Amino acid sequence: QVQLQESGPGLVKPSQTLSLTCTVSGDSISSGPYYWSWIRQPAGKGLEWIGRIYTSGSTNYKPSLKSRVTISLDTPKNQFSLNLNSVTAADTAVYYCARIGGYNYEFDHWGQGTLVTVAS
Amino acid sequence: FMLTQPHSVSESPGKTVTISCTRSSGSIASNYVQWYQQRPGSSPTTLIYEHNQRPSGVPDRFSGSIDSSSNSASLTISGLKTEDEADYYCQSYDDSNQVFGGGTKLTVL
Numbered sequence: 001q002v003q004l005q006e007s008g009p010g011l012v013k014p015s016q017t018l019s020l021t022c023t024v025s026g027d028s029i030s031s032g033p034y035y036w037s038w039i040r041q042p043a044g045k046g047l048e049w050i051g052r053i054y055t056s057g058s059t060n061y062k063p064s065l066k067s068r069v070t071i072s073l074d075t076p077k078n079q080f081s082l083n084l085n086s087v088t089a090a091d092t093a094v095y096y097c098a099r100i101g102g103y104n105y106e107f108d109h110w111g112q113g114t115l116v117t118v119a120s
Numbered sequence: 121f122m123l124t125q126p127h128s129v130s131e132s133p134g135k136t137v138t139i140s141c142t143r144s145s146g147s148i149a150s151n152y153v154q155w156y157q158q159r160p161g162s163s164p165t166t167l168i169y170e171h172n173q174r175p176s177g178v179p180d181r182f183s184g185s186i187d188s189s190s191n192s193a194s195l196t197i198s199g200l201k202t203e204d205e206a207d208y209y210c211q212s213y214d215d216s217n218q219v220f221g222g223g224t225k226l227t228v229l
Contacts, residue, residue: 048220
């Protein structure tokens with residue numbers, strides 16, 4: 001079955017870049033029709049969609065984060081990545097990667113999530 | 121657009137509860153609505169997809185619907201169990217965005 005696993009630093013300093021990778025198994029990120037997405041959740045708060053990338057490499061980002069976010073595919077490694085620059089404490093959250101169905105736009109598979117804390 | 125949910129609801133075991141999700145602009149019927157359950161410390165899981173479809177393994181106590189007149193979607197849970205206590209999120213999309221509702225905390229007491 002499809003599994004996703006986030007990895008990356010758990011602590012990032014303010015003003016630096018948060019970088020996370022999602023490793024996918026049980027499916028090829030280059031086969032469609034799927035999007036691959038990042039979502040975050042600050043402690044005690046709701047889910048916030050960050051952005052998505054299609055199998056073709058086209059991307060969409062949440063408008064309020066667009067200036068700071070890049071999502072990319074690494075097809076040979078079957079991974080996709082998130083870069084969020086100029087981070088502040090407000091970016092502290094559990095970050096999830098997920099697969100989105102290309103027909104109904106359901107988040108049908110999720111990673112377990114990884115906590116990223118922004119602090120000096 | 122935004123999806124607005126009540127912050128919290130509570131009901132007794134065995135009863136029925138309905139959680140609403142109102143779309144601020146655009147038709148609720150024009151894009152599928154999904155519902156997710158999230159228990160503390162866990163990733164969300166799908167309860168309802170495509171407005172009213174249940175994945176295999178989800179009990180039929182959970183049902184989804186949409187109402188175009190109020191531009192909203194609803195998740196109804198009947199025969200409440202203490203294990204249903206969790207956070208519930210609606211989700212939909214448009215051409216370039218995915219949107220989650222703010223989440224509803226369900227207390228079963």
